Amino acid sequence: MGRHNIPIGRILGIPIGLDYSWFVVFALLTWMLAGSYYPAEFQDWPPLLYWFTGAVTAIMLFVSVLLHELGHSVVALRYGIPVRSITLFLFGGVAQIGAEPPSAIAEFLIAIAGPLVSLVLAVVFYTVQPLAAGMEPLLGLTKYLAYINLALVLFNVIPGYPLDGGRVFRAIVWAITGNMRRATLIAANVGRFFAFLLIFAGVWQTFGGNLGGGLWLAFIGWFLDNAASAQVHQMMYQDLLVGHKVSQAMSTHSAAVPADLTLQVLVDEHILGKGQRCFLVKRGGDAVGLMTLQRIKEVPRREWATMSVADVMLPLDQSKRIDSDAELWAALQKMDRNGVNQLPVTRGHHVIGMLSREDVITFLRTLQELGPQPA
Numbered sequence: 001m002g003r004h005n006i007p008i009g010r011i012l013g014i015p016i017g018l019d020y021s022w023f024v025v026f027a028l029l030t031w032m033l034a035g036s037y038y039p040a041e042f043q044d045w046p047p048l049l050y051w052f053t054g055a056v057t058a059i060m061l062f063v064s065v066l067l068h069e070l071g072h073s074v075v076a077l078r079y080g081i082p083v084r085s086i087t088l089f090l091f092g093g094v095a096q097i098g099a100e101p102p103s104a105i106a107e108f109l110i111a112i113a114g115p116l117v118s119l120v121l122a123v124v125f126y127t128v129q130p131l132a133a134g135m136e137p138l139l140g141l142t143k144y145l146a147y148i149n150l151a152l153v154l155f156n157v158i159p160g161y162p163l164d165g166g167r168v169f170r171a172i173v174w175a176i177t178g179n180m181r182r183a184t185l186i187a188a189n190v191g192r193f194f195a196f197l198l199i200f201a202g203v204w205q206t207f208g209g210n211l212g213g214g215l216w217l218a219f220i221g222w223f224l225d226n227a228a229s230a231q232v233h234q235m236m237y238q239d240l241l242v243g244h245k246v247s248q249a250m251s252t253h254s255a256a257v258p259a260d261l262t263l264q265v266l267v268d269e270h271i272l273g274k275g276q277r278c279f280l281v282k283r284g285g286d287a288v289g290l291m292t293l294q295r296i297k298e299v300p301r302r303e304w305a306t307m308s309v310a311d312v313m314l315p316l317d318q319s320k321r322i323d324s325d326a327e328l329w330a331a332l333q334k335m336d337r338n339g340v341n342q343l344p345v346t347r348g349h350h351v352i353g354m355l356s357r358e359d360v361i362t363f364l365r366t367l368q369e370l371g372p373q374p375a
């Protein structure tokens with residue numbers, strides 16, 4: 001979970017969290033439903049009932065979004081792809097899938113699973129409406145959830161990456177061309193096209209008098225354009241890193257500390273004193289573990305003076321490592337899959353350096369400054 005998320009539990013071992021922006025959307029949606037939608041659909045309710053039904057509806061909407069993301073996640077797990085987390089945020093939800101799918105059919109099934117879940121929910125809520133006819137609040141809830149889940153399906157099947165429809169489109173192009181990279185670039189650029197359409201439509205509605213709806217539509221288009229552009233840039237970075245090894249970007253002067261050093265001395269002299277954040281732990285000249293700022297933060301401050309680095313470190317045989325001859329892009333993917341920011345670099349059985357995300361970013365900047373390689 002990121003630092004802007006509030007963890008609320010786990011489902012199928014997947015951490016579920018709320019981004020802080022969720023509370024803004026929850027409040028606005030509850031206000032809209034209680035102050036506008038439900039009073040127009042159902043007259044003569046007590047004011048408190050409008051607000052209660054609006055809040056329950058807003059919560060159920062995000063439950064629907066969570067089930068949508070779980071649909072993606074369950075299929076991903078079936079293919080052995082890790083799912084790091086599911087986060088509910090401003091635009092709904094996102095499942096952080098830890099690796100690219102192994103095939104076009106896997107991508108297709110993972111992408112289509114979410115809209116299928118939303119379609120099933122829309123059908124279920126529509127079907128139960130006759131049973132709720134005698135209770136207006138329950139009827140209103142089922143009507144809105146049927147409508148909003150169907151709208152979620154229709155929006156997500158737009159063939160613009162990174163929407164689900166864009167991922168389905170990428171899977172189809174991938175299957176036809178046999179080239180995932182080419183399919184990704186095509187899908188991302190199609191995604192940018194649809195993003196610009198949304199921005200244009202939003203601006204048009206804004207000047208037509210629909211200020212709130214127009215701005216919201218333009219904002220969604222802007223968000224999609226940023227996401228699609230990020231995918232294009234990722235492909236560019238991957239191209240730059242092709243053929244380059246971990247040994248070219250790693251730091252050979254990684255900070256090392258003795259295993260018997262106390263956490264308080266480590267913080268005072270190395271973290272605060274020198275600005276270092278990650279350390280190899282050595283005992284008798286051999287690397288035996290990895291120490292990060294995150295592991296220190298998990299220890300209460302009152303125990304820093306008595307606990308040693310060896311008590312808190314991640315033993316080297318339990319840490320994720322990377323060979324010095326591995327591809328840089330493979331190293332980045334490994335960091336993403338395992339949710340880490342650095343990897344010890346090994347040659348044979350010996351640790352010869354450390355590779356961090358910052359090392360890769362610095363190496364990328366150098367490659368960009370040098371310009372493209374001759375064909």
